[in-house]
Amino acid sequence: MSKATPNTGAAAESVPRTAGDMLRMGREFLTRKGLAQARLEAELLVANALGIERLKLFMDLERPLSAEEVSRGRSLLSRRARGEPIAYITGGREFYARTFSVGPAVLIPRPETELLVDRAREFVRARGLASPRCLDVGTGSGVIALSLALEIPGASVVAVDISSAALEVARANALQLRVPAERVEFIQGDGALAARAQAPFELVISNPPYIAFEAKPTLAADVRDHEPELALFSPAGDPHHWLRRLLEETPALIAPGGVLLIEIGHDQSAAALELARARNRPAKIHKDLAKLPRILEVEF
Numbered sequence: 450m451s452k453a454t455p456n457t458g459a460a461a462e463s464v465p466r467t468a469g470d471m472l473r474m475g476r477e478f479l480t481r482k483g484l485a486q487a488r489l490e491a492e493l494l495v496a497n498a499l500g501i502e503r504l505k506l507f508m509d510l511e512r513p514l515s516a517e518e519v520s521r522g523r524s525l526l527s528r529r530a531r532g533e534p535i536a537y538i539t540g541g542r543e544f545y546a547r548t549f550s551v552g553p554a555v556l557i558p559r560p561e562t563e564l565l566v567d568r569a570r571e572f573v574r575a576r577g578l579a580s581p582r583c584l585d586v587g588t589g590s591g592v593i594a595l596s597l598a599l600e601i602p603g604a605s606v607v608a609v610d611i612s613s614a615a616l617e618v619a620r621a622n623a624l625q626l627r628v629p630a631e632r633v634e635f636i637q638g639d640g641a642l643a644a645r646a647q648a649p650f651e652l653v654i655s656n657p658p659y660i661a662f663e664a665k666p667t668l669a670a671d672v673r674d675h676e677p678e679l680a681l682f683s684p685a686g687d688p689h690h691w692l693r694r695l696l697e698e699t700p701a702l703i704a705p706g707g708v709l710l711i712e713i714g715h716d717q718s719a720a721a722l723e724l725a726r727a728r729n730r731p732a733k734i735h736k737d738l739a740k741l742p743r744i745l746e747v748e749f
Contacts, residue, residue, distance in 0.1 A: 469510030591619030
């Protein structure tokens with residue numbers, strides 16, 4: 450096998466001739482860089498470089514590579530080795546069994562956030578709502594709003610975000626997933642009251658920034674250095690800022706019998722219940738699959 454021009458990192462490896470070579474070299478390279486999921490991430494990145502699905506990669510291990518594919522694969526692997534999140538490199542992340550486009554303007558969707566959609570569906574089903582009005586505060590890439598529109602027949606959703614760049618991503622996802630324009634309305638604004646004109650809503654839902662700003666140094670580098678601070682952190686010195694704001698703003702927007710669902714940090718459950726009950730609202734906490742407190746549910 451011919452040798453590449455001497456260099457550092459991935460470029461110092463032998464030139465891969467087949468997809469299987471690139472996969473093996475990618476795994477070894479990411480492993481040396483100390484990435485915990487080196488095997489999986491190499492598979493995803495090599496498949497992306499070749500323009501095929503990950504599962505198809507294993508059926509094409511003997512596929513010869515072009516110089517362009519080798520260059521593209523090395524570039525993707527090097528970006529990951531430098532700490533860039535894999536979802537930003539590939540441009541997508543799965544949420545609720547659908548692939549959503551993501552980029553540096555938006556938070557990368559986490560699996561635990563799917564519990565918000567689960568709880569929303571259960572609420573709508575339990576109440577027998579034929580055409581629920583839903584508000585998603587801080588929509589980001591639109592994963593919650595668009596999942597609600599696609600999973601709940603008859604639902605109409607208003608999606609609010611302060612970031613125009615995030616709303617561009619959300620609108621692109623709506624087009625990509627073929628969500629009818631009349632089902633989801635996007636509004637740029639700060640907080641729930643930006644949708645006052647569209648009220649009332651049976652369901653207000655939010656995955657707000659809830660990581661304490663002071664905890665920034667403790668985060669994984671790929672999160673801390675790449676994901677948008679606006680979507681990650683509560684204001685400095687005020688970790689429960691968005692809990693209070695949502696509890697204060699929702700009464701002006703919600704229909705009688707409606708519900709507010711908020712994703713919270715694993716250490717916020719006591720404060721969340723206290724803040725809700727201080728406003729004389731029935732409230733409870735739902736745990737995620739890891740048995741961590743994850744969702745505050747408040748009745749109105």
